[in-house]
Amino acid sequence: MPLTHTVINKLQPSSTSIDTKRPDKHSDGNGLQLWVRYTGVKSWISAYRWQGKQQTLTIGTYPVMSLQNARQRNIEIKRLIADGVNPKDHKKEQQASQDGLNIFDNIAQSWYAERKTYLAESTFTRNYSAYMRDVKPSIGQKNINDITAPDILAIGKAVESRGANEMARRTIREVGQIFKHAIRNGLATHNPATDLAEAIKPHKTTNHHRITSQQLPKLLTDINAYQGDVLVKLGLWFLCYTFVRTNEIRFMEWSEIDYKHGLWRIPADKMKAKRLHIVPLAPQAMAILEQIKELGFSDQYVFFNTSTRKPYSQSAFINALWNMGYKGKMTGHGFRGLASTTLHEKEFMHEAIELQLAHDRENKISAAYNGAQHLPYRIDMMHQWANFIDDAYAGKLDNVIHTNFRQQKQKHG
Incomplete structure (x- = not known):
């Protein structure tokens, strides 16, 4: 069976490989193999016959050489053989011309x-x-x-x-x-x-462009009418409901979702502050995930670009906003600023908002951060925020977030 990026990314050295120091060999077909060495290095190997003898040639390592590029290189090797050229001799000639040049x-x-x-x-x-x-x-x-x-x-x-x-x-x-x-x-x-x-001139710090809460209904209507990539459209809705960083949503994986409790647990190595982050997922956000799951694009990544066969680029969401006419008006990061301003205006607990934004401010959040800190309060806050988004889309800004916040403070401390 041909290899896929999902399969390759999951491959790890077997216990036999580690014990014997021999690589595990995985075939892609047409003589192309991926050898997973006991060190974890994944090498592309082209297997072929030359003058009646079985030969192998290393052509690159994954992921520096992608699956697509490895297949193309393997085809080139087959063409060399068809032309009567030994691929190993050809490689030596190429290396000889490059080694002295220090390319x-x-x-x-x-x-x-x-x-x-x-x-x-x-x-x-x-x-x-x-x-x-x-x-x-x-x-x-x-x-x-x-x-x-x-x-x-x-x-x-x-x-x-x-x-x-x-x-x-x-x-x-x-x-x-x-x-x-x-x-x-x-x-x-x-x-x-x-x-x-x-x-190089230092970057002049400016606030990320963002709309006001009064402009939110128009933006939500424009997102809903967006005719571009369906996953980018769903991703923008997901940003509305969760106000995470775009990098966090780009590399979101199915394995990080706690369906039972409606939580998204982002590993520390994916976070700017290098610590576990928990994102409560309101029913609206969970519904988006169900839509994406039914599309079946990737078993690993949620927002998976089928054109490039990897997660979306950093510009995918900002380009969509620009195509809707929001260049200089709104960014993916702008959802975070909008949520922070609105939730503070509605008198939600400042520390809970900062925790949900995953801000790394030592003077406000202890270095001994607990990812579950104020979690019941944050779950309720995120559910109300999702309802606020829905009401804004429906044009009911005067009815949003009905909870008595003084009672919430008493309830959650």
């Missing part, structure tokens, strides 16, 4: 493969995508020792010109880290990226 992209790919093993998935995806988009096209095929400070600064300035100042600084620092990696491995002698990030 920057080869070094970068090696560094990112290491980073993948310990970085949070969202962080790795963000940084690696930025490299592939902004760095590789500019200096990827250059000899690392021919790359100059102006070359690197030009990349940072190009990113800065898009208004992404912090991304520009981060990109330059990443290039510097790749140079340090090369120096440690004897492939470079100096780091031209040192201190270049200081040439």
Whole structure:
């Protein structure tokens, strides 16, 4: 049976592999195999016959080389054989031409493969995508020792010109880290990226664009009428009901949902503050999850982009809002600000609101944070917030959140 990204991501070394130091072999068909080594490294192998003898050739590692790219490379190997070329000889010739050049992209790919093993998935995806988009096209095929400070600064300035100042600084620092990696491995002698990030203007902090509660009914009507990707539309509704960060919703997994208690438990490694976060899910939010589940797009991720075969990009939700006419008016993060302002106006407990927003403020929330702190109160608050969203959509802003908040304070402390 052909492999899938879901299957590959779940593969772990078997006890036999760990004991014998021999890889587990998983076939994709047409001679393409994925070997899961006892170290956890997943290597793409092309198996073929050459002059009557069985041969294997390593063509890459997952996830640096995707399943689609591995299949394409395997097809290329079959074409070489059909043309009478030994794939191993071809690979040696390619390596011989590149090894002496110290190609920057080869070094970068090696560094990112290491980073993948310990970085949070969202962080790795963000940084690696930025490299592939902004760095590789500019200096990827250059000899690392021919790359100059102006070359690197030009990349940072190009990113800065898009208004992404912090991304520009981060990109330059990443290039510097790749140079340090090369120096440690004897492939470079100096780091031209040192201190270049200081040439990028600091990002001017501004509040995230957001509408007012009075403008909310119009936004909800526009979301409901949205004709784009159905999962993006459902994701916007889910943001309305939960006001989580967009990164948290992008990488939401089915295994994190507690259906019995109506809770979403986000693991610490996915959170900005690196601690478990509990999101009470009102019936409206649970209904959205049921809709998505029935679509059957992914057994792992809730908001799964079937076009790219991975979670949605960071721009998916903001682009949808822009397409609805909210550019400069509303962002995915804006739902958080709207919820915070409205819930404070309705006199909900400040600490409960901050806990639900997962704000990392040591002067207001103890470092000894308990994910279940004020949970009964927060469950009630989130249910009332969901009702507020529904009433706003129905044009009943004057009827929303009927609870006597003084009684709520007495009830929950």
